[in-house]
Amino acid sequence: MIEMAVLGLLKERAMHGYELKKRLADTLGPLFPVSYGALYPALKRLKAEGAVEEVFPKAEVRRRKNVYRLTAEGQRRFDRLVESFGEREGVSDDNGFRVRLAFFRYMKPETRLGVLERRRTVLTERLAELKDRLSSYRERVDAYTLSLMRHGMDATERDIDWVDDLIRAERRAARKPRRSRKGAMASASSTGGDAS
Amino acid sequence: MIEMAVLGLLKERAMHGYELKKRLADTLGPLFPVSYGALYPALKRLKAEGAVEEVFPKAEVRRRKNVYRLTAEGQRRFDRLVESFGEREGVSDDNGFRVRLAFFRYMKPETRLGVLERRRTVLTERLAELKDRLSSYRERVDAYTLSLMRHGMDATERDIDWVDDLIRAERRAARKPRRSRKGAMASASSTGGDAS
DNA sequence: GTTAGCATGTAAGGAGTTACATGATTTT
């Protein structure tokens, strides 16, 4: 998860660890917080595996800053990670979806649609399960659990509506490609997106 | 987390591992899934630490079922875990709150209110941060990130409303104690709740 | 008789957190 986030951020431009953490906090915010104890080892790993490489700013004083840039291998790795968004349930997928959405602009339109549809499937199944349980346990559970179930259902329904909106927007964009007004929906070829 | 859930379930009655997992899936559902690889070691640990003890059903054939019962130490431990619901942010607290809510009926009214109010504080801070970020990054982020932020805000606002409802209900119940109609809001002394 | 569900566990490993340790630079 943290690897995908790091690679995604480095698609925009080369950065050093400290900067990555701040940008991560800015984009993902209170959802998916990242600590240095996770970030630096991840960078080290990615470098050892050739997904990122260090870049030394020309003649800059460089006060002990390790700036990393995405390699071609890193680009591929990002794509692989993004695609690995499965159908299996779990709260972990909630974060996975959010992180992917934050980097949607670097994905191919088909990839985006795929992610959205798999997300929709997961949410629909979750809703069905919650509904089932609500109707079979209604009499047996206390008011608190009931409220928890109801709220969970409501929240899931709203999530589905939201995803549906995103899917509709994606389909509209696919029909009339619209030449990137303000860059908002600018589509970037997944491996070649160099938006520096 | 899993420890609190196990102890909470055992407050109702003695159970064995397999049963605990099913009941857990029934109550918490797709939120907070539990695997055997987490459950059995947890039971072992709790037993070693004296929070639960094995109970051997009288003369029953007992086809290799390890039934556990909560001890007095386990009761105390549950209370301690419940109270340890802090103000610090993080997605992890989301699960923590849900699990606690599922066992609200075993808590003292003051404990319930405390948990609800700390939850409210966390959510309010999260909302404020999301709002801040939305207003300062509105121009710089793409449509996807914007949508993510907006939906996050919406969801958080609804969560706050929900918690407010729970707080109001709690306050109402505190004013007129209402003699547990149907047992829905039955208040149990936190250490002595033996609802078997 | 064989598939499905009941029942318990372990080993290896993944993905983080917390706390510690260090030092440079900028702001007040």
Add this chain to the structure above:
DNA sequence: AAAATCATGTAACTCCTTACATGCTAAC
């Protein structure tokens, strides 16, 4: 000169997941 913030890292630990391993019992 002190405080804040920039900047990097490690070690130990927590908590859980996945995959494996085993065997019993009920239903079809």
